[in-house]
Amino acid sequence: MDTNTANLLQQDPGPAALQGIKVVEMGQLIAGPFCGKTLGEFGAEVIKIEATGTGDPLRNWRLLQNGTSVWWQVQSRNKKSVALDLRQQEAQDIARRLIAEADVLVENFRPGTLEAWGMSPQELHAINPGLVMLRISGYGQSGPYRDLPGFGVIGEAMGGLRHLTAEPGRVPVRVGVSIGDTLAALHGVIGVMMALYHRKVNGGAGQVIDVALHEAVFNVMESLIPEYSAFGVVREAAGSALPGIAPSNAYPCQDGWVLVAGNGDSIFKRLMDTIGRPDLGNAPDLAGNAGRVARVQEIDAAIGAWTAERGIAQVMDALAAARVPAGKVYTAKDIAEDPHYRARQMILQQHTRDGHTLEVPGIVPKLSGTPGTVRSSAPHLGDDTDAVLQSMGLDAQQIAALRERGIVQ
Template identity: 45%
Template sequence: MPQDQPTGPLAGVRVIEAGQLLAGPFAGQLMGDLGADVVKVEPPGVGDPMRQWGREKPHGHSLWWPIVARNKRSVTLNLREEAGQELFLRLVEHADVVVENFRPGTLERWNLGYERLKERNPGIILVRVSGYGQTGPYSERAGYGSIGEAMGGLRYITGEPDRPPSRTGLSIGDSLAATHATVGTLAALLHRERTGEGQIVDSAIYEAVLAMTESLVTEWDVAGYQRERTGPILPNVAPSNVYPTADGHTILIAANQDSVFGRLADLMGEPEWKQLPSYATHGARGANQEELDQRIADWTAKHDADALLQLLHEGGVPAGRIYRAEDMLEDPHYEAREAIVRVPHEAFGTLAMPNVVPRLSGTPGSVRWVGPKLGEHNDEVYGGLLGLGADEIAELSGAGVI
């Protein structure tokens, strides 16, 4: 497995990742993608449950684990044992950031709370991702991403209006909390560079979801307007919908801005629509959304998808197919920008996975290796970083500490 030297903007930053499942590990993935040395701490014997997660597991291998644990070094460590806690503190002495997503209070029960970490490393940044945050009456509740999506307002407005609230096909709540946690970590690192002070980064899943809900709360607070489930459209934003084609496909067209709608009207051979009181303005098109969508659908249904897309692209109207994985792997734009990268894997040869985002021109991140085997880097970290001898490592292993 290649252990290439990181070249991203976080090269030289060491992260101890003590979380499991998704929110904490995804934050660790983002930091590792940007060049950080992420040392993932896992329970001996079983490891992170993410090693077993995923809808497809060819030959018993999770296809999720190689992605969420990429660029990380794996060590085993029993944090419930006093000897394990001491070893963790020794790792903290060599770290810049600790990431954890246990239920609030867990680290404190293990005598590994922020104050203890700070004693060993005054500049340490403790990143805490949880369902409800570290404070407040709900803080000690178990909180998965789906619960945060519901409490943060996303579930209620997702789906068709005549059906119960739906969910996206992704663990979006966990991923949003991890992304916000990473943004907070970068800000905390900058603050420490200026002052030498570490701090706690507290990222709650429900708040990360809430942060993405635009003016949802303000609309209710000021106008008593409650957003509802609206399927593929946003009310009063038209035209912006999926439309049928003659060859049985659907094409997404987003032409709700006045100038863009004018271009669409010209392409449709209906230039007079630009002056019609019912279509001339954004508000008017929103008030006549259903009628307008039907007229556009009648037009798109006369064209094959490829020809329609070429016409729309040439006319400066935003439009596109609704992609599946196979479309992404075949798309020339994906290929040209290397949006999907293939990484060596000992069981599969290579694995296709999303590349690093965002792109930095001077210090780009990279995917250097896939998720490691459990405890693969015990000798490298405990021996090389902490200076433990082979006998000490063997003794700790025999005692179930590592």
């Protein structure tokens, strides 16, 4: 076992930034649960309400170990699972009782779902005025597209990202992960923290945070709209290049690809000296970015010719010595074997409730005084139903009666 990994898991977790905050998570799959995961890593108590029967569909996504997704082991660590059949009134009553004692509610259902269960913001704030309610959906809680179904991939398309993720003239492609969902979740976390701070310093009132998947994507699209507004320019796909900034691209090596960002004025000169092209480095018209953009194809060809004759390690060593930002394109294997990831505790060993040990991603961001921790592994469906119901005052006989009627699992 790696020393850094072992020490992290054995240390006293100490104080938690969100200790004392109770979160009820009613979402499923990615956007809502990723938000709950992040809050849980920093000390919030996260009670996840899942459907009886199968629970969160993420339990069965991608590669399974003993019938459970290994993705689930990351997404649902530090959470308690309560299985309720929310189609039944009694289960809805239990959910309302949990929400009445919560600081935060996270949900990513289609708009109108909670309202149909008698859990509109108005109804929930009537029983819990301080509730911070995060609602993540495809198109938001208002607007003409409100009721359309929307997943993260659709948000990526409408937000403008998919138009750019391609080689010029070729089909737009995924970035490889559910980036639309995750961006929405991170915006949700920011909203929750701002709302909790406002509640603390301004009298205790809660509020609703409305996050649309496409808006979270659109928020990181940089100069896309200002350029269209000012110049009528529609930014197009550019493959691995960074349009309007040069040189910044992926270049072939003998054993793979390297990304090189030589777009700073002094960095560019050092890069050209390193690849044996001082003529380009000293050219007056290439001293600034605008001139380099005008000759970007020539510059890219010069860099590519140099990298193509070398292996990745040789290229990386030479550029590091010249203080030129460069990076190998990492695979999962590269990440798992990289000493920097280990040194910064970004690969953790986590034990599942089925007795397995997995290496999983560490915790971001890193807080010096109240760091995030993995306090418990991902639960089986309904693992915590009895304990949570007992904390609400129900006795064993009452819980057994609910279970017999299929209200809880």
